[in-house]
Amino acid sequence: MEEQNKDYILECTGISKAFGGTQALKNVQLQIKKGEVHALLGENGAGKSTLMKIVIGLHKPDEGEMVFEGQRYAANGPADALRKGISMVHQELNPEPHLSIAESIFLNREHTMKGLPFLNKKETNRQAGIILKRFGIEKDPRTLMEELTLAEVQMIEIIRAVSCDARIIIMDEPTSSLDSEETQHLFHTIRELKEKGVSIIYISHRMEEIFEICDRVSVFRDGEYVNSCPLEGVTNEELIAMMVGRQVKSIFPKIECEIGETVLKVENLSGKGFQNISFEVHEGEILGISGLVGSGRSETMRVIFGLDPKTGGKIFLGGKEIAIKSPKDAISKGICMVNEDRQNFGLCLYRSIRENISLPNLPSRQKGILINQRREKKEAEEVAKVLTVKAASIESEAYSLSGGNQQKVVLSKWVMAKPKVLILDEPTRGVDVGAKSEIHTLMCQFAAQGMAIIMISSELPEIMGTSDRILIYHEGRINGEIFREDITTAKVTQEDILAKEFGQKEGGK
């Protein structure tokens, strides 16, 4: 092994960690240089988050050593790690709903009145206001966390980690719920930090991002360390091969299929955050919805699914107008939705994978008044396998899964339901490259069976690669419609879509 290198600000060697019978990390190593952006890459469940939680002291390693700034290092928990100079943005967001934005940002390092043990709210709010402005967020610092969207919560968590003057900042999938604009804001911040000599550990499944912002990469597979190298000079394919241990195509060809009758139609639908939305989606069609976060895309879908009330407009299913008052109504009519917020709207973390998957599907899987448990288990196992959920057993509780695998469980719920209309809000959030293409293939297969699919995604390559038609949202309205032919013939590019997301008018350049 290399000698103790002065360049390295953090060095982890021989780290192992087991959870019960699951060996999450086996003798892994990681070396971070001062002032670099270092990517961690690996499939879902490879152990990336676990390693980072060890660094900030949330987990105790079973074996191994860490050296930080030339000294042996061990943290007793996030607060201790922060004091020593390491902060982290977590993959699973965990906001305190009743704190204000300002209080969240300054949690554990509150401003107090001079010489007194009382909180200085005014100063806290003022400071928070300054920081928010710097990050381009137009929010009152006194807003409560529970009122924020997922993307906003994510931004606040990033701001908190970035504003603590840490020398290493760990970012575990910071962009998974951000749109392209916010992502660029983040990258700008990262570059600034880098200039100041701060090291960033950056975890993401979006390869474009890794190539754009990172200097070096360490790859993990099944809890083992594979390799580290500078990003210059490696190709996407080489990285993926290192990650999965074999050659895979990262983009699956879309299966073209016959587009049939209109299934779902909305007319002049309005609600909180969007006005007068009209569109239809047909049998066998994948309708992509693109737009900035907060442009009303998720809000529209929440209304169609019955999670929020509508303020106007009509919804038709199979030509008949329908009234949807709750998700229960929607599900019984054959409309299902994968929510973008898996922690809040997707999973019961302390129940098993099996129970989570079957929850919305129980009504049709009964034997008399009892649940047909054998069938339940069999079907849940089948879908979990199709979606490559990696877990010790189908009876494992959801909290013990890695982020990407939790996402796959949420998808499994609705895959098992086989609805007429499937609404997917960021379906591949946190899912690795291989599983992502499995999911895309599955979507195509469902479409081929006549399902109508609506997919919201902030990832343009995903939207462009899978959709038959794309609607672009801008500030609560539809600002453009693009057909597959235009994309395959390169008449419309990623930049054109982006421009429309930012509000450019039809036809104008």
Added chain:
Amino acid sequence: MSRKSANAASESIRFGMSEIEFNLFMRRYGIGMVMVIMAVILAIVSPTFRTSGNVISILLQVSLNGILALGMVFVITGGGIDLSIGSLLALTSVIIGAMLNATGSIVLACVVSVAATTVFGLLNGILIAKFKMFPFVVTLATQLVIRGTAYIISGGYSQSLANAEFKEIGAGKLFGVIPYPVIILTVVAILAYVILHWTKFGRYVYAVGGNKNAAIASGVNVFWTTAGTYIISGFCCGIAGIIMTSRISAAQPNIGVGYETDAIAACVIGGTSFAGGVSTIPGTVMGIVIIGLIYNGMNLVGINSYWQTITKGLLIIGAVMLDMVMNKRK
């Protein structure tokens, strides 16, 4: 330190099961071990404990609290709490008294009293689920309303019941061996098991208690699920109230005070998480038996009841800590 735990992790096969299964087993049945150990110790120190008569007497002792706990476990699993169960016992008692006086029909008396407690359960459920009020506050308040109602119905007086047949419910035995309350407890436990673990409603209770938003987004009717748990609790109070009234042979408006403590204790000792969404019926039954063992065993050994109360309190704290360590909850 780190070496040692690594070794422990590598010896992951114990008793022919993987460590993850072992952990699951401990979490589910660890409380069963506690129960068995307690029983063994008592059997060694006290010869009386070993007699079959004593086993039946323990079961008889726990039957009341057991039925209440089996209703309570639904409520706690669904993320709530029911403090009104003590008053509901009193309400049952005075309704039975009034009905027996008026009609002399035992069946009618029982049906009407259980219907009344079930309706009060529904009322709790509506206030909590429909108006989104805190379960603690709602049931603290309805507890007073129910107690007051019981006093009004009875006029504030206890009335002794001379009906010999009615007395049989609490004092009679099947084949002269098994007391009816024990049989009723068993039936309630089996029903509770089937409902919580094998029906859609049971799953919905876990989902609502575990993550209400996820439950809503999965098409669960949160109102009826929550209300359902209070209805079940109310129903169980009616059943337990009948047994209690029969045992004391009197209709009294002042009985049942403090009964919620033992019912909640049985749930918690049995691994029910106060955060909601985690519980099992077998665990609850073990919790019930453990509380019975504390009373019975300590009586046999001759420890006074003040110490029994302290032990029970400590055991609840111990159970909650065990739950936290096992589940690594925040």
